[in-house]
Amino acid sequence: MNDFQEIADRVEIEALRGEFTDAAMMRDRARLAALFTPDGVLRMPNVPIELIGRQEIRTGGERLQSQWDFFVQNSHPGTIRIDGDTATGRTYMQEVARLLDGRSGLNFAIYHDTYRRTPQGWKFAERVYEVRYVDTTPLGGSAPGPDTQAHGTGEAGDAGQAPDAGEADASTTGAAGDFGAPASAERLDRTIEALRANGFTAELLDDTAAARARIKDLIPEGAAVFTGASETLRLSGIAQDIEAGDRYQAIRPRVLKMDRATEFDEIRRLVATPDVFVASVAAVIETGSLVIASGSGSQLPASAGGAARAIWIVGAQKVVPDLGTALRRVEEHALPLETERAQAVYGQPSAVNRLLVLNAEPQPGRGTVLLLREAIGF
Numbered sequence: 001m002n003d004f005q006e007i008a009d010r011v012e013i014e015a016l017r018g019e020f021t022d023a024a025m026m027r028d029r030a031r032l033a034a035l036f037t038p039d040g041v042l043r044m045p046n047v048p049i050e051l052i053g054r055q056e057i058r059t060g061g062e063r064l065q066s067q068w069d070f071f072v073q074n075s076h077p078g079t080i081r082i083d084g085d086t087a088t089g090r091t092y093m094q095e096v097a098r099l100l101d102g103r104s105g106l107n108f109a110i111y112h113d114t115y116r117r118t119p120q121g122w123k124f125a126e127r128v129y130e131v132r133y134v135d136t137t138p139l140g141g142s143a144p145g146p147d148t149q150a151h152g153t154g155e156a157g158d159a160g161q162a163p164d165a166g167e168a169d170a171s172t173t174g175a176a177g178d179f180g181a182p183a184s185a186e187r188l189d190r191t192i193e194a195l196r197a198n199g200f201t202a203e204l205l206d207d208t209a210a211a212r213a214r215i216k217d218l219i220p221e222g223a224a225v226f227t228g229a230s231e232t233l234r235l236s237g238i239a240q241d242i243e244a245g246d247r248y249q250a251i252r253p254r255v256l257k258m259d260r261a262t263e264f265d266e267i268r269r270l271v272a273t274p275d276v277f278v279a280s281v282a283a284v285i286e287t288g289s290l291v292i293a294s295g296s297g298s299q300l301p302a303s304a305g306g307a308a309r310a311i312w313i314v315g316a317q318k319v320v321p322d323l324g325t326a327l328r329r330v331e332e333h334a335l336p337l338e339t340e341r342a343q344a345v346y347g348q349p350s351a352v353n354r355l356l357v358l359n360a361e362p363q364p365g366r367g368t369v370l371l372l373r374e375a376i377g378f
Contacts (some may be wrong), residue, residue, distance in 0.1 A: 006211065009082050012122045013115055016196070017091050020124070021075040027065050033058035035122045037116055044129040068096040069324030078110070085117040086125070093129075098139055102327040108133040114172060138328075179333035182316035182375045187286060191319050193370060194288030199361035201368040208236035211313050211370050218278050218311060219248065226251040226271050226278030228299045232313050232377030242278060249275075271298055277307035280377055282334050283318050283326035284369065290358040291326040293334065297354040304356060311368045317375035323357070328354070332378040 016035060023032035033054040036042070038326035041050045042060070051060040065071070078090035091111040114126040183191070195202035205211050214239055219225060225248045233239035243250040243294055251270050258267055279299060283291040290312060294300050303310055320326045335352055342350040361367035 006082055009117075009122065010080055013080055013089065014077060015083075015091075016122050016124065017075060017077065017111075017113075017114070018247070018307050019224075020127075021073050024061075024073050029058045029061040029065070032061055035124055036127075037118060037125050038126050041126045042124075042129075045128070045377060046129070047132040056349055067099045069100050069322060071095070075111075079367075087122070089113045089115065093276070093340040094122045096139065096175070098324050100323050100327065102138075102331060103136070104139040104323060105134060105136040106139075107131055107135075122180050133254060179329045180375060181319050183319035184374070185373070187319055188316060188371060188373065191284060191286050191288070194286060195284070195369050195371075198288035198359065200288070200290075200365065200366070202371060203366060203368070204373065207372060207374050208313075208376055209236075211236060211372060212238055212241060214370060215311065215313075216276070218309075219278075221247055222249065223275040223277060224249040224251060224270075225275035225276045226302060226307070228277065228302075230280040230313075230377065232280035232292040232315060233278065236313065238278065238313060268298075272301035272306040274302060274307050275309065277302035277310045279303065279310075279312055281314055281318065282330045282378075283320050284314050284371065285323060285326055286321050289323070289326075290369070291323070291330065292354045292356040292358070294354045294356070295351045300354060300356045303358065305363075309366055309368070311370065313370045313372070315372050315374065315376040318370075318377075327355075337378045 020032060020035055023029075023035065036054055036057055038054060039052070040054065040057065042057050043049070049064075051057045066314050072095065074094045076092040076094070080087060080089040080093055091113065093107065093109040093111060095107040095109070096105075097107075109129055109131045112128040112130060113124060116125040136202060192202045192204050203214065205214060219242075225242050226240050227233055227242050227250070230239070239252075242248055243253050251274055255267050255270055260267065277299075279292075279302075281290045282293045286292065290303075292300065292303055303312075318329070320329055330352055335350060338350040342348060358367070
């Protein structure tokens with residue numbers, strides 16, 4: 001083999017390795033699988049994963065990527081040794097990622113490669129992923145939301161200045177310490193539009209006084225109403241409005257007087273299928289989804305579809321850009337506050353034993369979200 005052929009082979013193999021990173025970043029699983037020979041193998045012993053053949057590599061990639069909130073992969077070229085129609089080499093990797101369940105981390109790793117010349121060019125015969133360093137410290141950053149503005153040098157475009165570090169807009173960072181800050185007017189408007197597009201009836205109200213008044217319009221007199229355990233309902237006075245007096249058939253006060261040992265089935269039916277369910281949520285995602293966390297799960301059936309109508313009152317601080325941030329909000333913000341309340345009231349901590357994500361409302365008019373411009377509740 002002459003020197004020119006070896007140079008051409010090296011260039012092609014280098015392009016193959018770059019194509020792999022690009023396909024991974026673009027979530028193009030079909031293209032990534034096509035970079036392997038038909039019997040190619042992708043091994044990740046530290047995960048552990050072993051995928052053999054293009055179909056397994058494609059479906060395995062889909063399974064992995066479906067868990068990502070975000071993923072960034074940087075590859076750095078290593079050695080290439082060519083021996084006729086086969087070659088070996090190494091690629092050095094740096095990866096940062098957050099999963100939808102909130103876990104995140106930083107990896108430094110090596111791909112140990114075997115390449116094979118084919119009629120379609122050089123392909124991976126085998127890639128073996130060896131992790132050299134892992135840091136699972138929660139990441140402080142996040143994937144930018146639609147309204148996140150990049151501040152570059154010489155491209156500001158207006159008279160303002162980019163905020164200093166430590167003065168970043170709390171509405172876009174998604175950091176745990178910012179989960180109590182109300183979202184901006186633009187984000188609230190965008191969230192309302194997304195909720196409506198997903199089938200929810202969504203209204204943007206100024207404050208809790210407006211929500212209290214609106215609730216009276218939305219719930220007909222005499223309706224059987226179940227109020228979820230919620231600081232939003234308590235602090236706003238909505239729980240008291242519904243549970244006191246005789247305007248409605250209030251289910252919660254009735255259930256609290258029942259014997260859980262002997263009347264459990266009746267309690268279960270009452271809370272699962274009320275005429276109207278009123279509660280709050282742990283987070284509302286800007287793309288139009290609701291995230292609800294529960295310790296016992298007793299309130300979830302009504303939200304999921306058991307109630308004839310459901311109304312959620314949501315403070316402006318609960319708006320988040322994505323599901324990963326919503327799950328972090330549950331674990332890092334809402335759960336500690338709810339545990340403090342539960343310890344004082346029940347003498348035991350709270351827990352996130354069940355999660356419900358409502359991505360859309362298929363039944364028109366059933367689900368209503370009253371999103372407030374002010375912060376209230378956990």
